[in-house]
Amino acid sequence: RGIRIVALSLPLADARDVAQWLGCNTNATFNFHPSVRPLPxxxxxxxxxxxxxxxxxxxxxxxxxxxxxxxxxxxxxxxxxxxxxxxxxxxxxxxxxxxxxxxxxxxxxxxxxxxxxxxxxxxxxxxxxxxxxxxxxxxxxxxxxxxxxxxxxxxxxxxxxxxxxxxxxxxxxxxxxxxxxxxxxxxxxxxxxxxxxxxxxxxxxxxxxxxxxxxxxxxxxxxxxxxxxxxxxxxxxDCLPLETTRPHERGNCNEDHREQTGRGRLFDVDLPLPTSDT
Missing domain, CATH: 3.40.50.300 (P-loop containing nucleotide triphosphate hydrolases)
Incomplete structure (x- = not known):
């Protein structure tokens, strides 16, 4: 199965939760402390x-x-x-x-x-x-x-x-x-x-x-x-948690999905992740 999403971010305190939301297993999740740098x-x-x-x-x-x-x-x-x-x-x-x-x-x-x-x-x-x-x-x-x-x-x-x-x-x-x-x-x-x-x-x-x-x-x-x-x-x-800015209401997520499809930005209704359930 090919890789669908490559997610990059700053060091996270809740990297495991983000990986679970993306559907990544532990072998495909890497999180480093901010002190890990090419030079001290x-x-x-x-x-x-x-x-x-x-x-x-x-x-x-x-x-x-x-x-x-x-x-x-x-x-x-x-x-x-x-x-x-x-x-x-x-x-x-x-x-x-x-x-x-x-x-x-x-x-x-x-x-x-x-x-x-x-x-x-x-x-x-x-x-x-x-x-x-x-x-x-x-x-x-x-x-x-x-x-x-x-x-x-x-x-x-x-x-x-x-x-x-x-x-x-x-x-x-x-x-x-x-x-x-x-x-x-x-x-x-x-x-x-x-x-x-x-x-x-x-x-x-x-x-x-x-x-x-x-x-x-x-x-x-x-x-x-x-x-x-x-x-x-x-x-x-220190690592900071990742917080979403997307609306939490199920209806708003579905409405946003329909809006993007209507504008022609999404062509396959099955392509997006089921954000309305997260």
Missing amino acids: LELHIQGFNISHAPSRLAAMTKPIYNSILRYAGTKPAVVFVPSRRHSRLLAADLLALAAAAGRPGRFLHARSDLVQPFLTKLQDKMLKETVSAGVAYLHEGVESNDRRVVQQLVECGAIQVCVVAAELAFAFAAHAHTVIVADTHVYNGKLHCYEQYPITTILQMLGRACRPLEDDHSVAVLMCAAHHKSFFTKLLN
Whole structure:
């Protein structure tokens, strides 16, 4: 009998129940603890007791700089921020802090003459200035060619720090020794409120901290509001149960089935699993 469903998810606390619902036997069910990774992950969660999101993010600037020095050393570090505006501001602030400490070029790990050919390819003037000092930033407004150049410089270790907007969490391909997530809320212009990142987005960000062939461990620093610290501690260290968002009423499931069939999305009435009985 051929395999009909391949179900992939995060580590689950109720994996056995999900497998039973899917009709999988124990030999076809695999569930791993979050600590099972290609490299051991050293996780640090820092809470900030500031309710105003912009003020909280501004208060994270110096701790971000200190975390890079403490955990990354001279190894690559990626910092995820909520928006493209914050990516530019943080890149400039990190360079200002380095200059104030008397080490303006501490994040540049290659000779200027070797980096210059890459700088000539960059179209963004501000990006060119920050990259020349060892700090880059990326967001959706950056040209695709500039993105490729920055990722090449990060991967080869020429520049140490790259500040990435959250909108590129799944598009950013480079890995680093240290990943810092600066706040977990982004402003929703349609609803005029701040929303928390989806769990999958946060895990994707933290997953960038992995270089199996170059490091013996990786570091992730999550900075969030103080009242969310316990939630993220539970989320990132333990397995969570999978909860359905489908309606539990039998009639609603059958109604949804008929609606999908009427729209032409389902052609075989016997194909779906009997969700109305689960």
